[in-house]
Amino acid sequence: MASLFLAFITSFISLQLLLKSPWRKRVVAYEDERSMHKGVIPRFGGIGIILGITVGWLMLGVDSWWLLLLLGLSIAFISFLDDLYQLPVWIRLAAQFIMSAVFVYFEFGFSVFSLAALLLISIVWMVNLYNFMDGLDGLAGGMAVFGFSTFAVAAYLAANDIVMLKAAFVVVAATLAFLRWNMHPARLFLGDVGSTSIGFIAAAFSFYGWREGMWPFWFPVVVFMPFIADATVTLLKRFFNGENIWQAHNKHYYQRLARMGWSHPSVSIAYYVAMACSAALAVLLLGSSFAIQLIGLGSFAVLISVVFMLIDWRWHRFQTQGISQSQRSVQNFEADEGFVKESNSVIPL
Structure with missing residues (x-):
């Protein structure tokens, strides 16, 4: 409990x-046409x-967490520099691949190349995915609370792993303190330093649990499915466009819901x-048969x-109605202009 209390404080x-x-x-963060907030x-x-x-x-005093802690701090440092100086994409990606490769090498090895490549790509994607989804008051922080709480419960139920349980709840405690200022209307954002490091730690926890037999490979995917599905589907759609x-x-x-009139709390609660x-x-399916899973x-x-299809359909209607209203406004404006011109014209004698 001391470690959780100190993390929060x-x-x-x-x-x-x-x-x-x-x-x-x-x-x-400045307000612009893409942002979902007002002001600075x-x-x-x-x-x-x-x-x-x-x-x-550090309070837990477990040697096996040193590597993850150092790599998480390194990811956070690179992201902090990006927050300050807007680093080029290739520098950020190179740093993320290097940190992820170090983690995979020391924790899993490169003997099976296909597995190492899959782990490497998955970690880098989770790092960027979490960054992509950090765009609404209380959303990314809330997802961390739900996700790491689930990791803690599953680690205890599946393997009675108290260390994993405490380590996961440390992340939850530190994030809850941040949410004090991040709930709508937010007075503080996570920033890249937070979103990328949380994404990296979430990926590391996922593979730790899988390696130790606490859960199958699909478990963390289901736990973070709202985040993973939103970010992945959106990226693929933009790529093919x-x-x-x-x-x-x-x-x-989540941004489309907000742009269609949902309040920030409503969108966040829906995702919660x-x-x-x-x-x-995910927890219920852990002990089930393969068929049930x-x-x-x-x-x-x-x-x-x-x-997602319902949101796409509603978004299409929303845009269509917006265009129709704009066209009607233009037509009304042109009609009014025509009336003014006609009324102001000189009638010959």
Whole structure:
């Protein structure tokens, strides 16, 4: 319990101090046509989270967590530089691949190349996926709370692994402190330093649990399915449309819901419910037969697909109605202009 308390207190106090320091004006998110917020918001919340995780894990005193901690701090440092100086995409990706490769090499080895390549790509994707999905008040932080809480419960139920349980809850505690300022209307954003490091740690936990036999490979995918599905489907759609997938945008499903009139709390709660359902399903299927797992996972995949298709359909109607209203406004304006011109014209005698 001491490690959880220290993680929360460290995160809370460090963020409170940063919000009162000159840094609150140095690393900020500005409002633009793609953003989902108003005004200028500090975006260094991840600093408090990573500090809280560091203190909490050091309190656990487990040697096996040193590598993950150092690599997580390295990812956070590169992202911190990106928050400050807007690093080129290739530098960020190169650093992420290097850190991920180091993790895979020391934890799994490169003897099976196909497995190593799959792990490497999965980790880098999770790092960027979490960054992509950090765009709405309370969303990314809430997903971390649900996801790592599920890891903790599964580690205890499947293997009675107290260390894994405590390490996961340390992440939850540090994130809860950040959510104090991130719930709508947010006064603090996670920033790349937080989103990428949490994504990296989530991927590492996923593969730790799989390697130790706590859960099958599909378990973490189902746990984070709302995040993974939204980010992956959106990226694939943008890729096949010929768009720059690294350019900031507002086409994620959660962003479309907000743009169609859903409030930030409503969207976040909807995703919380989805995450809670996917986490519960993943835990329930752990001890089930292969046939039950197949039916459960297949049904869940169909449900996610139907929800996304409904959002796409509603978004298409929303855009069509918007265009129609714009056209009517233009026609009315032109008609009014014509009336004015006619009324102001000189009538010959």
